Amino acid sequence: MEKFDGDGKVQSSIDPIIPIDFTPNNKKGPNVTYKFKWIHLLIGAFAIISFIAGWFVLTAKSIFVEIDPITAQIEIEGGFKVRLGQRYLIRSGSYKLTLRNDGYHDSVTQLLVSTEQSQIHPFVMRKLPGIISIASNIIDGARVQIDGVDIGLTPLSDVFVEPGDHQMTISKERYLDYSETISVEGRSVVQRYQASLEPAWAMVSLSTVPAGADVLVDGEIIGATPVNAEFLQGRRDLTLKLSGHKAWQDDFDVIAGEDFAIPTVQLEPADGLVFIRSNPSAASLTIGGDFMGLTPLEVALAPGQNHELTFFKNGYHSKKTTIRTQPDQERELNLELDPVLASVSVIAEPVDAELYVNGEFRGLANQSIELMAASQQIEIRKAGYVPYSTEFTSRPGLDQIIRVTLKSLEQARQEQIKPVIATAAGQPLKLFYPSAFTMGASRREAGRRPNENLRDIQLERPFYISYREVSNSEYRLFDSEHSSGTVSGVTLDNEAQPVVRVSWNQGALYCNWLSEQEALPPFYQVNEQDEVVGFNPQSSGYRLPSEGEWAWVARTEGSGNTVRYPWGDQLPPPENAGNFADVTARQYLGEIIFDYDDGYFATAPIGSFTPNQHEIQDMAGNVAEWVHDFYGAMGSLGGVEVDPLGPEDGQFHTIRGSSWAHGSITEMRLSFRDFGIEPRDDVGFRIARYLED
Numbered sequence: 001m002e003k004f005d006g007d008g009k010v011q012s013s014i015d016p017i018i019p020i021d022f023t024p025n026n027k028k029g030p031n032v033t034y035k036f037k038w039i040h041l042l043i044g045a046f047a048i049i050s051f052i053a054g055w056f057v058l059t060a061k062s063i064f065v066e067i068d069p070i071t072a073q074i075e076i077e078g079g080f081k082v083r084l085g086q087r088y089l090i091r092s093g094s095y096k097l098t099l100r101n102d103g104y105h106d107s108v109t110q111l112l113v114s115t116e117q118s119q120i121h122p123f124v125m126r127k128l129p130g131i132i133s134i135a136s137n138i139i140d141g142a143r144v145q146i147d148g149v150d151i152g153l154t155p156l157s158d159v160f161v162e163p164g165d166h167q168m169t170i171s172k173e174r175y176l177d178y179s180e181t182i183s184v185e186g187r188s189v190v191q192r193y194q195a196s197l198e199p200a201w202a203m204v205s206l207s208t209v210p211a212g213a214d215v216l217v218d219g220e221i222i223g224a225t226p227v228n229a230e231f232l233q234g235r236r237d238l239t240l241k242l243s244g245h246k247a248w249q250d251d252f253d254v255i256a257g258e259d260f261a262i263p264t265v266q267l268e269p270a271d272g273l274v275f276i277r278s279n280p281s282a283a284s285l286t287i288g289g290d291f292m293g294l295t296p297l298e299v300a301l302a303p304g305q306n307h308e309l310t311f312f313k314n315g316y317h318s319k320k321t322t323i324r325t326q327p328d329q330e331r332e333l334n335l336e337l338d339p340v341l342a343s344v345s346v347i348a349e350p351v352d353a354e355l356y357v358n359g360e361f362r363g364l365a366n367q368s369i370e371l372m373a374a375s376q377q378i379e380i381r382k383a384g385y386v387p388y389s390t391e392f393t394s395r396p397g398l399d400q401i402i403r404v405t406l407k408s409l410e411q412a413r414q415e416q417i418k419p420v421i422a423t424a425a426g427q428p429l430k431l432f433y434p435s436a437f438t439m440g441a442s443r444r445e446a447g448r449r450p451n452e453n454l455r456d457i458q459l460e461r462p463f464y465i466s467y468r469e470v471s472n473s474e475y476r477l478f479d480s481e482h483s484s485g486t487v488s489g490v491t492l493d494n495e496a497q498p499v500v501r502v503s504w505n506q507g508a509l510y511c512n513w514l515s516e517q518e519a520l521p522p523f524y525q526v527n528e529q530d531e532v533v534g535f536n537p538q539s540s541g542y543r544l545p546s547e548g549e550w551a552w553v554a555r556t557e558g559s560g561n562t563v564r565y566p567w568g569d570q571l572p573p574p575e576n577a578g579n580f581a582d583v584t585a586r587q588y589l590g591e592i593i594f595d596y597d598d599g600y601f602a603t604a605p606i607g608s609f610t611p612n613q614h615e616i617q618d619m620a621g622n623v624a625e626w627v628h629d630f631y632g633a634m635g636s637l638g639g640v641e642v643d644p645l646g647p648e649d650g651q652f653h654t655i656r657g658s659s660w661a662h663g664s665i666t667e668m669r670l671s672f673r674d675f676g677i678e679p680r681d682d683v684g685f686r687i688a689r690y691l692e693d
Contacts, residue, residue: 056080060089061113065097066122072101076111103128103187127186129160134170136195142172154195162186168193174232176200176256201230202254206238206262213242213267225265238262244328246270271300272325276309276333283313283337303327315340315374340373342394346380349405353382365404380404386412417691421464423542424517425474429466430615431691432553434459436640437562439551440671445564447666451673456640457548462691465545465553468606468617469625469686470510475499478513479506487602487681488588496605498623498684504653504677507544507626507685508532514687515541523689535628537645544628545688548644550656554612554619554670564669566612566620571665572596578621579604581663592663602660602681620670623684624659631675652677659683 064087065074075098081090090113097111104125111121134156136142142154146166151159154170163186170178175197182193206215207226215223216239222229225240233256240248245267252262276285278295285292287307292299301307303325310320316337323333346355348365355365356379362369365380371394380388385406394400407415419431440454472484473495484492484500492500502510509530512522523543525534535543545553555562563569567577573596581592584601598604604622611617629646631654646654655674658667659682666672676683 056082056091057089060091061115061117061119063088063090063113063119063121065111066120067099068122068124069101069104072099072104072125074099097123099123099125101125103189127163128188129162130184130186131188131190132159132161132182132184133157133190133192134159134168134195135193136170136172136178136197142170142175142195142197145169145171170195170197172197174200174230176233198256199230200256201232202256203259204229204231204254204262205260206265208240208242208248208265208267210242210245210267213240213245213248213265215240240265240267242267244270269303269327272303272327272329272331274299274301274323274325274331274333276335278311278313278335278337280313280316280337283311283316283335286310286312301325303329309333311335311337313337313374315372340396341370342373342396342398342400344369344371344392344394345399345401346378347401347403348380348388350382350385353380353385353404353406355380378402380406382406384409423514423687425477425514427466427468427470427474427687429464429687429689431462431464432549432614433462434549434552435556437552437556439548439555441669445669445671447664447669448671449666449673452671455644457552457644458640458642459548459552461643463545463549463688464691465549465616465688466686467611467615469498469623469684470507471495471606472497472499475502475510478510484603485681490602492603492681494605497603498606498618500603500623500681500684501679502684503679504544504626505530505532506679510685511542511544511687515539520689535645540690540692542687542689544626544685546643546645547627547629547654547656548641549688550619550625550627551670553614553616554657557613562670563613564671566670567610571668573668576610578609578618578658579660580621580658580668581661585661585663589661589663593668600660604660620658620668621662622660623682624655624657624662624674624680626683626685627654627656629654631673655683 060082065076067074076088076090076095077098078095079091079093081088092113092115095111095113097109099107099109104127107123107125109123113119134144134154136154140154144151144154144156146161146168148167161184163184165181165183168180168182176199178195178197180193180195182191185191205226205228211225213225214221215225215227215229217231218237219239231254233254235251236254237251238249246269248265248267275298276295278285281295283295285295285297287299287301287309295311301323304327306322306324308320308322310318312318316339319335319337321333321335325331345368346365348355351364351366353365355362355367355369357369357371358377359379371392373394373396375391375393378390378392385408388404388406390402392402417431420428421431422428436456436458438454439457441448441452442454472482472493476482482499482502484497486492491497508524509526509532512524512526515522520541521536521539523535523539523541524532525536527533554566557563565571565573567574572593573580576598579598579600580596581589582596582598583592583594584597584599586592588601598609598621600608606622607617609617609621612619629644630648630650631652632647632650652675655676656672657670658672661682662668
């Protein structure tokens with residue numbers, strides 16, 4: 001703190017330091033030393049031990065090792081422990097525990113001491129096996145099983161068995177099984193068991209008249225009558241056999257220990273044994289009016305009496321005979337049957353045909369022959385002809401004739417050909433045997449187009465062609481997504497209407513699909529993109545009709561002449577002639593047939609109009625049709641075309657016939673030809689196939 005004087009000046013606050021005198025002390029003080037004593041070490045050791053003991057007492061756990069049996073010796077290894085009576089003080093952890101006791105297996109296990117303060121650890125020692133001896137009232141040979149395990153034959157001694165309850169079974173042939181539950185003490189204690197086996201039989205006595213019969217029990221001979229024998233218990237089959245007598249057989253129940261006697265058995269004399277044959281065999285045999293079977297057969301007959309045998313066979317006279325046998329006699333009987341014959345005349349064409357009866361050659365067919373009055377297999381054969389076969393039964397006293405005309409193989413083949421077939425989709429096709437005709441139109445014919453050149457066609461291969469065009473419903477079996485669409489708001493897609501808006505390629509694929517349904521070889525060859533790239537002219541699969549086939553069916557008559565229009569050679573078309581461009585389409589189409597109304601603006605259901613001269617419908621009108629051929633405008637060049645299938649290639653395919661959209665003279669003529677590649681709403685198709693060779 002600053003101080004001020006009377007003049008107002010600051011006075012100093014620091015006191016001055018005054019020096020003093022200092023003299024160092026050079027004298028040495030007394031030396032102090034520490035002397036070691038043993039008492040100090042003992043005190044330190046005691047303190048450490050006390051600390052450790054206290055620490056052990058505070059951290060140790062009190063455990064009780066509970067042992068069965070309680071007399072077991074206990075040894076714990078692996079750490080410090082203190083035993084206090086029956087308890088141990090021991091710290092938490094894992095220890096090796098060893099238990100020992102007489103009569104028990106030594107046990108070495110792990111003792112796990114947890115962190116709980118007071119613990120009980122129970123242990124059960126496993127007893128040593130017991131030692132057993134087993135005997136029976138049978139000296140030896142009884143089989144002993146314990147718990148189903150075979151341990152040997154009695155007598156048995158020093159058999160080691162685990163302590164506890166066990167099922168002991170003792171068995172011996174011809175004795176009842178002995179079974180007992182035994183309690184084995186274990187701990188090497190010796191135990192003895194004595195079993196008494198009871199007999200499994202009864203004494204059975206029997207006698208026969210006459211005596212001396214072999215006695216068979218369950219098929220084994222045990223002696224001859226009279227007999228008193230041991231029969232094992234159970235259901236037993238008893239048979240008595242004595243030469244010259246019938247075997248006696250019975251079965252009965254035997255109960256062990258219950259002896260009994262069978263009443264005296266009277267044995268009957270044995271039947272005589274007769275082996276009977278007939279010629280022919282398979283004759284019916286009755287003995288004393290009882291049916292015995294068909295020959296050959298073996299029968300047993302009672303001895304000492306006459307037996308009447310009667311033989312029957314269809315076509316043979318019945319025959320009777322009598323036979324007598326002796327006891328236990330064996331003999332044979334052979335009998336010849338006489339056939340019942342009737343005369344039959346056979347008349348056959350051709351005259352050199354051969355006759356077979358029951359597979360046996362009997363000469364030329366034209367003859368009178370004696371046949372047995374029974375069912376006979378008659379065959380008449382000749383090379384190159386279909387054999388005739390029949391079951392025939394002749395009747396004695398009647399004039400009977402077999403009259404047969406054999407069919408040549410070719411005639412039979414022709415008869416097998418079906419005039420009408422149906423596809424898997426149910427479409428009927430008619431068979432045609434075509435002929436030569438001229439396709440195209442004369443230049444003088446009104447409405448003729450330049451592509452209608454005259455062509456001389458010779459169709460030699462028979463073919464089928466469908467009665468009607470393919471409908472929407474039939475096509476959708478192949479392509480379920482297809483729609484024929486509409487035109488001017490009018491549907492073309494009803495089920496019965498002809499399918500339209502399909503390309504030539506789609507029509508060909510449909511034909512292959514039909515062939516596949518019937519396992520026929522496909523006509524068209526198709527690549528991976530489903531494009532037709534060729535065809536097999538030898539295939540009998542479904543296809544589009546060739547242009548020649550289409551024209552032949554459309555234009556030819558039975559007389560060989562051709563027609564200009566579906567209904568004949570003159571216009572106008574008669575009522576119901578077909579579905580053309582009529583007055584109902586005047587607002588939509590440019591050229592129509594006036595004064596004609598077919599009732600449909602666009603396509604009509606297939607088969608709605610009058611069929612043509614071959615019963616085929618819609619060859620003109622409704623829809624124009626794809627045919628197989630590539631389009632070409634050529635005419636006949638140097639001769640007749642045989643079964644033509646059109647040019648080898650081309651850009652377009654031929655379309656034949658008029659449609660619902662056609663109404664001009666040019667289009668309505670059956671020689672009208674068109675071409676295309678894309679689908680149209682007035683173009684569909686029909687199907688065809690060759691007759692299989």
